[in-house]
Amino acid sequence: MTSTILIVEDDKQIRDIVRIALTKAGMAVEEASDGRTGLDLALTRGPDLVVLDIGLPEMDGLDLCRALRKTSDVPVLFLTAHADEVDRIVGLEMGADDYVAKPFSPRELVARIKAILKRSGPAQSGTSGLRHGVLAVDPDRHLALVGDASVPLTAREMELLALLMSSPDRVTPRPRLVDKVYGVNVDVSDRTLDSHLRNLRAKLAKAGCEDAIETVHGVGIRMGQCRGA
Incomplete structure (x- = not known):
């Protein structure tokens, strides 16, 4: 089953890099360039994971994650700048699953996404409670x-x-x-x-x-x- 990843990022060049890497990895991609559109897509389209920038127009990534966590436990991976340690920690405290710092390796990003999807997906049968x-x-x-x-x-x-x-x-x-x-x-x-x-x-x-x-x-x-x- 193909996983669908929602990319919420206002930088078109970064969106293109992420989309190409995920598509090559066999994933479907949806995109939003601002926070409010991203929140609407996350709530209505039901993606398997959200790749979320922090510095977004309309609604920043931290507010989007906070709003999303009120009704959804969809995995969230933040894209952050190296200097934004405080934002990274705040994002994790809001319920993000992981973060990748910019500039990033597309290969590492895909590996992190696959690891999160593996953790959040069904476990092998026979696993006891x-x-x-x-x-x-x-x-x-x-x-x-x-x-x-x-x-x-x-x-x-x-x-x-x-x-x-x-x-x-x-x-x-x-x-x-x-x-x-x-x-x-x-x-x-x-x-x-x-x-x-x-x-x-x-x-x-x-x-x-x-x-x-x-x-x-x-x-x-x-x-x-x-x-x-």
């Missing part, structure tokens, strides 16, 4: 529950939570989390991991599980008791 305290996760169906309450997670958050729940009593070192979730030889800062962990904790706490994830300082991350409220 995971349960820990009041928290249940079914990666096959991209479903997380605290008791009976569904918790909307991005693909990155789901992978991070499933990895921790696969060995809930083990403290996983941060470098191993980065390698498993973001990939080996990928430049990911501690702030990126911290942003996804913070989002994950906030969503689980909102659903009634405030002690879901623990940080063992100087060692790593593990699941908490997940007793619920």
Whole structure:
């Protein structure tokens, strides 16, 4: 099945580069040159992933991502300038799955998109659900529950939570989390991991599980008791 990627970017040259790279990789592409059009297409066309610039006319990428996350968990990859670390972190905290800094390698961009699509797509049959305290996760169906309450997670958050729940009593070192979730030889800062962990904790706490994830300082991350409220 062909994946459809929505490119929201006001620079036509960059849109052309991204479109050509994705088309060569066998993906279908839709395009928008401003934020409001991009949001409308994201909500009405149901793309499999959105490649989103931050500096957009009409509605910037951060506002678009915030609006999109109110009703959709479609994966989002931000395109950012090297100097915009603050924007990158804010984007991740809003629920973006990944970012690629400009100028970028089209090959790397395609690889990142494929990795996100793989994480957000159906898992291989036979993958069992995971349960820990009041928290249940079914990666096959991209479903997380605290008791009976569904918790909307991005693909990155789901992978991070499933990895921790696969060995809930083990403290996983941060470098191993980065390698498993973001990939080996990928430049990911501690702030990126911290942003996804913070989002994950906030969503689980909102659903009634405030002690879901623990940080063992100087060692790593593990699941908490997940007793619920």
